[in-house]
Amino acid sequence: MELIKNYINGKFVDPIQNVWLDNYCPANGEVYGQIPDSKKEDIALAYDAAKSAFQYWSNSTLKERSKILIRISELLESNLQRFAEAESKDNGKPISLAKTVDIPRAADNFRFFGHAITQFASESHEMPGLNAINYTLRQPIGVVGCISPWNLPLYLFTWKIAPALAAGNCVVAKPSEVTPLTAYLLGEICNEAGLPKGVLNIVHGLGNVAGQAIIEHPEIKAISFTGGTATGAHIARIAAPLFKKLSLELGGKNPNIIFADCDYDNMLETTLRSSFSNQGQICLCGSRIFVEASIFSKFKNDFVEKTKQLVIGHPADSKTTIGALVSKSHLEKVVSYIKIAKSEGHTILCGGNKVSLENYENGYYFEPTIIEVSSNDCKLNQEEIFGPIVTIMPFETEEQALKLANDVKYGLSATLWTNNLKRTMILSKQLQSGIVWVNTWMQRDLRTPFGGIKESGVGREGGFEALRFFTQQKNICIKY
Numbered sequence: 305m306e307l308i309k310n311y312i313n314g315k316f317v318d319p320i321q322n323v324w325l326d327n328y329c330p331a332n333g334e335v336y337g338q339i340p341d342s343k344k345e346d347i348a349l350a351y352d353a354a355k356s357a358f359q360y361w362s363n364s365t366l367k368e369r370s371k372i373l374i375r376i377s378e379l380l381e382s383n384l385q386r387f388a389e390a391e392s393k394d395n396g397k398p399i400s401l402a403k404t405v406d407i408p409r410a411a412d413n414f415r416f417f418g419h420a421i422t423q424f425a426s427e428s429h430e431m432p433g434l435n436a437i438n439y440t441l442r443q444p445i446g447v448v449g450c451i452s453p454w455n456l457p458l459y460l461f462t463w464k465i466a467p468a469l470a471a472g473n474c475v476v477a478k479p480s481e482v483t484p485l486t487a488y489l490l491g492e493i494c495n496e497a498g499l500p501k502g503v504l505n506i507v508h509g510l511g512n513v514a515g516q517a518i519i520e521h522p523e524i525k526a527i528s529f530t531g532g533t534a535t536g537a538h539i540a541r542i543a544a545p546l547f548k549k550l551s552l553e554l555g556g557k558n559p560n561i562i563f564a565d566c567d568y569d570n571m572l573e574t575t576l577r578s579s580f581s582n583q584g585q586i587c588l589c590g591s592r593i594f595v596e597a598s599i600f601s602k603f604k605n606d607f608v609e610k611t612k613q614l615v616i617g618h619p620a621d622s623k624t625t626i627g628a629l630v631s632k633s634h635l636e637k638v639v640s641y642i643k644i645a646k647s648e649g650h651t652i653l654c655g656g657n658k659v660s661l662e663n664y665e666n667g668y669y670f671e672p673t674i675i676e677v678s679s680n681d682c683k684l685n686q687e688e689i690f691g692p693i694v695t696i697m698p699f700e701t702e703e704q705a706l707k708l709a710n711d712v713k714y715g716l717s718a719t720l721w722t723n724n725l726k727r728t729m730i731l732s733k734q735l736q737s738g739i740v741w742v743n744t745w746m747q748r749d750l751r752t753p754f755g756g757i758k759e760s761g762v763g764r765e766g767g768f769e770a771l772r773f774f775t776q777q778k779n780i781c782i783k784y
């Protein structure tokens with residue numbers, strides 16, 4: 305049994321009320337560990353530790369912060385196999401993905417912000433003729449809250465924590481209760497890297513209990529959250545009257561627009577990934593595929609053919625390309641969309657079923673699924689499924705493609721496949737999303753602003769945007 309503990313003030317501690325939650329393995333549906341069911345008093349303890357550490361950490365040199373963050377990054381890299389195995393076991397994702405994407409990116413997050421903080425600067429404004437100069441300090445906020453989801457557990461957890469720490473804040477963080485394991489292991493790495501006690505505190509537990517206590521805490525003045533749109537809206541309702549800074553990275557229902565003039569083979573390979581990577585559980589997945597009518601039928605056949613070749617298997621098997629969904633309840637949510645698809649009269653081109661793997665019959669496996677829809681105005685195209693289900697639909701004109709792409713409440717990312725420069729420029733400008741990829745997908749440069757518009761969130765993560773979020777400005781005007 306894997307017993308996960310809270311990491312508070314540099315130590316691993318039991319939850320104060322000694323209440324625990326079961327942790328399930330998606331690959332076989334069995335309980336394999338327990339995690340703290342932390343309450344308000346655990347968050348208060350973590351807050352106190354963070355507050356005590358703030359004086360030292362906020363005054364530490366950039367050199368010290370940078371050195372420790374880079375050391376954490378190195379330790380994650382040298383523990384790659386251990387972390388990848390833990391992530392794969394806890395989340396159900398293929399080990400190959402955890403090893404090549406999740407854990408390397410978590411390490412990159414620390415290294416990137418370890419360097420970025422040494423380059424972060426603020427402005428000064430001289431007032432010619434008035435003998436005055438303004439300079440703007442960018443000061444750490446204090447104790448901040450970081451709440452992350454289950455789909456890219458350590459990747460997204462560290463994407464928040466690293467800039468918060470780099471900017472001189474102390475952190476109370478809560479990973480998803482569904483995937484707590486790598487966040488727990490991170491505590492060990494932080495101690496080994498010499499992160500002073502209390503600077504980072506990791507508390508495990510339910511969203512509506514431990515998470516709620518973070519967002520309600522009157523002295524935690526900034527919240528960085530990634531997760532579902534409904535949860536984001538709830539957090540905003542609580543945090544706004546408490547005047548907290550908020551960064552919300554929420555759901556998506558991203559269009560993947562394919563024109564006939566694209567580089568077809570690259571498009572097909574990438575579309576396979578943008579549809580089904582991580583079992584479709586990435587907020588950036590292109591779940592609505594719109595294809596120019598002249599290549600629709602070829603695309604449909606080729607895409608179905610390729611999808612059928614994906615290997616559904618145990619996450620620990622290196623040949624597996626489609627692992628298990630994260631939880632039983634999420635599997636049931638995904639299954640419910642097949643019923644909806646049938647009731648809405650769509651055509652299931654492939655997939656659509658749960659999979660019973662030999663020896664792992666209780667695991668949460670589901671076939672990668674392609675559904676042909678005839679309208680964008682249906683639940684399948686309007687609601688975030690967040691699983692291995694994509695829809696395809698033909699379009700005739702650029703204008704129609706744009707209208708279909710934008711006709712949704714979300715606005716996180718969009719992918720465009722074309723070699724027409726003018727079309728690229730016009731559509732990229734008009735697509736309602738925070739991120740547009742042209743002839744690529746999920747090509748990430750950590751310096752760029754990352755986030756969505758509409759119901760996909762507010763605020764931007766990444767690069768200096770994240771460092772700006774985790775600092776507050778103070779303008780000082782000096783007359784001489």
Ligand SMILES: NC(=O)C1=CN([C@@H]2O[C@H](COP(=O)(O)OP(=O)(O)OC[C@H]3O[C@@H](n4cnc5c(N)ncnc54)[C@H](O)[C@@H]3O)[C@@H](O)[C@H]2O)C=CC1
Binds near residue numbers: 455533
């Ligand atoms: N990266 C993304 O965009 C994600 C989107 N989702 C979407 O959201 C749907 C629901 O998934 P959930 O696991 O329920 O996501 P969620 O949004 O409830 O969970 C994300 C994080 O928020 C925490 N949380 C939940 N309620 C909270 C509260 N009241 N106060 C503070 N923290 C709270 C959770 O414990 C978790 O750490 C998914 O089916 C998917 O459509 C889910 C996870 C990630």
Ligand SMILES: O=C(O)/C=C/C=C(\O)C(=O)O
Binds near residue numbers: 587748
């Ligand atoms: O690459 C990133 O920074 C983020 C990727 C994915 C998500 O944020 C998500 O799936 O929530």
